[in-house]
Amino acid sequence: MVLQKTIHEKLSELASNLWWSWQPDVSALFREIDPKRWSELSHNPIVLLREYGPDELEVRARELVLHSRINATYRRWQEYMKSTDTWGDTHAGVLGHRPVAYFSAEFGIHESLRIYSGGLGILSGDHLKSASDLGVPLVGVGLFYRKGYFTQQVNQDGWQQEEYSLADPADLPLTEVTTPDGTPLLISVDTRTGQIFARVWQVECGRVPLYLLDTDVEQNSEEDRQLTAQLYGGNQRTRIRQELLLGVGGVRALAALGIHPRVIHMNEGHSAFASLEVIRMRMHDDGLGFEDALRETTAMGTFTTHTPVPAGHDRFDGGLMEEHLGPLREALGLDYEGFLGLGRVDPHNYSETFCMTVLAFKTTRRANAVSNLHGVISRRMWQHLWPYRSEEEIPIGHITNGVHVPTWLAQQMRVLYDRVLPANWHLRSGEPEVWKGFEDVPSLEVWETHQSLKNRLIVYARYRLTRQAERYGASEEAKAELQQVLDPQHLLIGFARRFAPYKRADLVMRDIDTLLNIVNDSKHPVQFIFAGKAHPADDMGKQIMQRIVQMSREKQFNGRIVFLEDYDINLGRHLVQGVDVWLNNPRRPLEASGTSGQKVVLNGGLNLSVLDGWWAEAFDGKNGFAIGDGLIHANQEVQDQRDADDLLRVLQEEVIPLYYTRNQDDLPLEWIERMKRAVRTLGWRFNADRMVMDYLNASYVPAAGSTSCEMRIIP
Numbered sequence: 001m002v003l004q005k006t007i008h009e010k011l012s013e014l015a016s017n018l019w020w021s022w023q024p025d026v027s028a029l030f031r032e033i034d035p036k037r038w039s040e041l042s043h044n045p046i047v048l049l050r051e052y053g054p055d056e057l058e059v060r061a062r063e064l065v066l067h068s069r070i071n072a073t074y075r076r077w078q079e080y081m082k083s084t085d086t087w088g089d090t091h092a093g094v095l096g097h098r099p100v101a102y103f104s105a106e107f108g109i110h111e112s113l114r115i116y117s118g119g120l121g122i123l124s125g126d127h128l129k130s131a132s133d134l135g136v137p138l139v140g141v142g143l144f145y146r147k148g149y150f151t152q153q154v155n156q157d158g159w160q161q162e163e164y165s166l167a168d169p170a171d172l173p174l175t176e177v178t179t180p181d182g183t184p185l186l187i188s189v190d191t192r193t194g195q196i197f198a199r200v201w202q203v204e205c206g207r208v209p210l211y212l213l214d215t216d217v218e219q220n221s222e223e224d225r226q227l228t229a230q231l232y233g234g235n236q237r238t239r240i241r242q243e244l245l246l247g248v249g250g251v252r253a254l255a256a257l258g259i260h261p262r263v264i265h266m267n268e269g270h271s272a273f274a275s276l277e278v279i280r281m282r283m284h285d286d287g288l289g290f291e292d293a294l295r296e297t298t299a300m301g302t303f304t305t306h307t308p309v310p311a312g313h314d315r316f317d318g319g320l321m322e323e324h325l326g327p328l329r330e331a332l333g334l335d336y337e338g339f340l341g342l343g344r345v346d347p348h349n350y351s352e353t354f355c356m357t358v359l360a361f362k363t364t365r366r367a368n369a370v371s372n373l374h375g376v377i378s379r380r381m382w383q384h385l386w387p388y389r390s391e392e393e394i395p396i397g398h399i400t401n402g403v404h405v406p407t408w409l410a411q412q413m414r415v416l417y418d419r420v421l422p423a424n425w426h427l428r429s430g431e432p433e434v435w436k437g438f439e440d441v442p443s444l445e446v447w448e449t450h451q452s453l454k455n456r457l458i459v460y461a462r463y464r465l466t467r468q469a470e471r472y473g474a475s476e477e478a479k480a481e482l483q484q485v486l487d488p489q490h491l492l493i494g495f496a497r498r499f500a501p502y503k504r505a506d507l508v509m510r511d512i513d514t515l516l517n518i519v520n521d522s523k524h525p526v527q528f529i530f531a532g533k534a535h536p537a538d539d540m541g542k543q544i545m546q547r548i549v550q551m552s553r554e555k556q557f558n559g560r561i562v563f564l565e566d567y568d569i570n571l572g573r574h575l576v577q578g579v580d581v582w583l584n585n586p587r588r589p590l591e592a593s594g595t596s597g598q599k600v601v602l603n604g605g606l607n608l609s610v611l612d613g614w615w616a617e618a619f620d621g622k623n624g625f626a627i628g629d630g631l632i633h634a635n636q637e638v639q640d641q642r643d644a645d646d647l648l649r650v651l652q653e654e655v656i657p658l659y660y661t662r663n664q665d666d667l668p669l670e671w672i673e674r675m676k677r678a679v680r681t682l683g684w685r686f687n688a689d690r691m692v693m694d695y696l697n698a699s700y701v702p703a704a705g706s707t708s709c710e711m712r713i714i715p
Contacts, residue, residue: 007061008054010074015045016173017204019077021110022129022404024411026073032064033057043570044112047171081207086135087427092696094262094704099137101261102127103250103271105242106149106231107142109205111569113172114148115212117231118498118533119595120306122569123370124267125205126404126595130688132206133406133427136696139259140210141250141271143242144174144201145231152533152566156472158549160534160542164230174201177211177257186217187252189244190327196224198245200253211257213249232535240316243356244324247273255281262704264301265695266364269314269356273325275301275363276342280331290333294363301364302699305357305396307592308377309502315353316343345384361385361396366699369398370593373616377589399698400614401593402691405429405683408599410577412449416441429683430690438679443672444665450580450604450675451488457578458486461529464564464571485559490525491659493608494579494600496567499534499541502590506544508583508651509551510644518651519560524660526651527560528583529575531567572596577603581625581655584609585647587639588616588632598686604675608655610643614686623678625650 005013011029020026030045031038033052041047052060061067102124108116109125116122124140131138146169150162169176177185177200188195197220198213215227227241234242247266251274254261266272275297282293307313318340322329329339341347342362343354361367361382369375375398383394406426409417417425420437428434465482486492499505508528509515518526530548534541545563552561564571576582576599584597584607591613598614600607607624609615619626627647633639658671684690 006054006058007067007070008049008052008057010070011045011057012049014074014077015049016175017077017081017206018109018113018173019080019132019204019206020045022406023073024406024414025069026077028411029066029069029073032066033060042112043110044171046173083135086133087693088131088135088137088696091693092136092700094701095137096262097137098260098262098704099139100131100263100265100700101141101250101254101259101274102131102138102265102267103141103246103274104267105142105246105270107140107210108569109203109210113203114167114568115142115145115231116569117149120268122403122572123306123401123595126402126407126688127267127692128205128208128210129404129407130402130692132208133404134689134692135207136692136700138208139254139261140203140205140208141246141254141274142210142212143228143231143246144169144212144214145228146214146216147229147233149231150533150536153471154468154545154549154563154565158546158553160545162536169201173203174212175204176200177202177253185253185256186219187213187249187256189248189252191241191244191324192326193323194221196220196227196241196245196249198228198249198253200257211250211253213245213253215245236316236320239314240320240324243270243314244273247271247275248277248328250274251277251281262300263700264297264364265700266301266303266360268304268306269360272303272356272360272363273328275359276325276328276332279363280328283332298363298365300703302366302368302695302703303360303364304368304370304399305360305378305592306370308374308381309500309590313355313357315355317353321354345382357382358385365395366703367396368699369396370401371613371617372398372400373589373612374398374592397698399691399694400617400686401595401598402685402687402689403595403598403602404688405602408573408576409602410453412452413577413603416445416449429687430693432684435680435683438683439676441676443667443669443676446604446672446675447667453578453603454492454580455488455578457529457574458488458492460574461486461562461564465562468565481559485562486527486529487525490527490560491581491656492527492529492579493581493583494529494531494575494605495583496529496531496572496575497584497594497596499532499545500538501540501544502587504585504587504640504643505530505532506547507585507640507644508647509547510641511648514648516556518648518656519557521656524656525560526656527562529562529564529579531564531571531575533567572599576600576605579605580659581606581608584612584615585627585643586610586612587636587643588612588628588630595686598682601678601682601686604679606671606674606678608647608650618682618686620681623674623681625655 014020104124106116106121107124108121128140146167147164153161185200188197197217198215199217201212203210216225278297279293282288340354343359344352369378378396379394383391420441425434462483466479549563552563582597582600588610594613597607610627611630
C-alpha cells in the first residue's frame with residue numbers, strides 16, 4: 001500500500017525546486033504559514049519548514065484552510081515536471097538527450113540563493129527559467145559562493161559598507177551530487193602549484209538542473225577552500241582560479257555526471273576556459289589533433305558578450321596563465337606563445353595580455369551581443385580579430401535580452417493579463433499576437449491596479465527606511481517622519497542599478513536648483529527612489545552613491561528623494577512593479593542591453609531612458625520617453641551636460657504634464673494609453689521566452705546540427 005504524502009512532505013518537495021519562486025500563488029502559500037518569519041528569513045521556505053514540524057504544520061494548515069490549495073499546487077508542479085507537450089519538444093528535438101550546457105559566473109534565481117551580483121546574474125537566472133518553461137534541454141553550470149555577494153549598508157556619512165555572511169548549504173535548495181556508490185562527487189583541475197578540488201551541488205530550477213562547484217572541501221589548502229567563497233572578490237589570481245574552475249572544472253563535472261552536451265553556451269568571457277577543456281577531451285577521447293579538435297569544438301560553441309566597457313573583459317598576464325593553465329597547455333600540445341595567442345587579438349604581439357573574451361570568440365563559431373546597438377558596437381570593438389573583413393561582415397550577431405515574465409509580473413497585473421489575453425497566454429508570451437488584447441483593458445482598471453502596486457512599494461520603502469534609521473538610533477519622532485515620505489498621489493520615479501560611473505546615477509542632480517523646483521512644485525511634485533550597489537573597489541561609484549544618500553537627507557528635498565539600501569531581487573521586484581517611471585541614463589553606447597526597464601514595462605510603468613541598449617530598439621515615441629536623440633558628442637563632458645539638460649527638459653515638458661493631466665475622474669488618460677501601448681508593443685519582444693527561442697533557432701539548433709554555418713543577426 002502506498003502511503004499518502006503529508007502536507008509537510010509535499011511542501012518540502014516544492015521548496016526543494018525553485019519552480020515555486022516564479023509561482024506567486026506558491027509563494028503566497030509559504031507566506032501564509034507565518035508571514036513574519038517568511039519576511040525575516042528572506043523568503044526561504046526550506047528554513048521555514050524546518051521550524052514547523054509535520055504535526056505543527058498540519059495544525060497550521062488546518063487553521064488556515066490550506067490543504068486543498070497545497071494539494072492542487074503539488075499536482076500542478078508534478079504535471080509541469082512530467083509534461084512532454086512543450087515548445088521545446090517540438091522545436092528542440094535535435095538536442096535530444098544531449099542538452100545545451102549554459103556556463104555563467106553568477107545566477108540570480110531568487111533572493112534566498114545569493115550567488116548573483118546584478119544584471120548578468122539575473123539574466124542567467126531568467127534564461128534558466130524560460131528554458132525550463134519552454135522545455136528546452138539545458139543544464140546550468142556555475143559556482144557556489146558561500147558568502148555570495150555583499151550585503152550593503154550606508155553609514156551616517158552616506159558611504160557604502162560591505163558585509164559578507166556565510167550561507168549554510170542545509171538552508172538552501174542544494175543537493176550534493178554523489179557517485180553511484182554514494183560518496184560525494186569530487187572533481188579536480190591541475191595547476192603548476194597543485195590540484196584544486198571541488199564538490200558539486202545540484203539546484204533544481206524547474207525542469208533545468210543547475211550544477212554549482214564548491215571548493216570548500218578538506219582536500220584543498222585553506223586558500224583554495226576560500227576560492228569560491230565570494231562572488232567577484234579577491235585579486236587577479238583569485239579571478240583566474242575561479243574562472244579555471246568554472247570552465248575546466250565545469251566541463252569535467254558534466255562529464256563525471258554522464259552529461260555530454262551537444263552545445264556549449266558561454267555566457268560572458270568568465271567561462272571561456274570551458275572550450276579548452278572540451279578540445280582536450282576530444283583530443284584524448286577521439287584521437288584528434290589540436291586543429292581538428294578546435295574546429296569541432298568551435299562548431300558546437302556559442303558565446304554571448306555582455307559589455308562594451310573595456311574593463312569588463314578579463315585579462316591575465318603570461319605568468320598567471322602558465323601557473324594555472326600550464327598543465328592544460330601541455331595536454332593540448334601547444335607551446336607557451338602559441339597558447340597565449342589564443343587569447344590575443346594579434347597572436348604575435350607578445351606584449352598583449354591574454355583576454356578571455358578573445359579566447360571565447362576564437363573558440364566558438366556563433367557569437368552574439370545582447371541588443372541591436374550592442375551588436376554594432378561589438379563588431380566595431382572586435383573587428384581586428386577578423387582583419388580581412390569589413391565591419392558589417394564581422395561574425396558577431398545580436399539577440400536582445402529579455403526578462404522572465406512570471407518572475408517579474410506582479411500578481412495583481414497577472415489577474416488583468418489572465419482576463420484579457422488568450423487562455424494559457426503565459427505559455428506563448430514570446431508571440432506578438434498574444435498581447436494584442438491588453439489595450440482593451442478599461443483605463444480605470446489599469447490605473448487602479450497600478451496605484452495598488454505603487455502603494456505597496458511606498459509602504460515597503462517606508463519600512464526599509466525606518467529599519468535603516470533604527471540602526472543609527474533614530475528617535476521615535478524621526479521614525480514617524482519617515483512614515484510620511486513618498487506620496488502615492490505624486491509622480492514616482494525609480495532608479496536602481498549598479499553604481500558604475502558610466503551609469504550616471506546623479507545625472508538629474510547636475511542642476512540642483514531646477515531639481516529642487518521639480519520635486520517641490522506645489523501642484524505637480526515629483527519624487528525619486530534610488531537603490532543600487534557599487535563594486536567594493538569602485539570609489540568613484542561609491543562617491544556618486546554618497547552624494548545621492550546625503551542629498552536624500554537634506555531638509556530642502558522634503559523627503560522626496562530616498563535611497564534604499566541593499567538592492568537585491570526582492571527590492572528590485574517591489575521597485576519595478578510599483579514605480580510610475582523608470583529612469584535610465586547611461587553614457588551611450590555603454591549600456592549593452594539593460595533589463596530592469598523591461599520588467600517595469602510588464603507592470604505598466606513607463607521608461608525614461610537614453611536611447612541605448614534595448615531602449616534604442618524599443619522606443620517608438622508613444623510607449624515611453626527618450627533622453628536625447630541618440631547622437632554622441634566627441635567630448636564626454638559636453639555629452640553629459642547635454643543629456644542632463646535634455647533629461648530635465650523631458651521631465652518638465654513631457655513626463656510631468658502628461659502624468660498630471662487628468663479627466664473629471666482624476667484619470668491621466670493619455671498616460672494610461674502609453675502604459676497600455678508599452679505592454680502591448682514591448683511585452684512580447686523583451687521577454688526571456690522570446691530570447692531563449694531566438695537562441696535555440698539562431699544558435700543552439702545550428703550548433704547541434706551542423707559545423708559550417710555562422711550565426712545570423714536577429715532582426
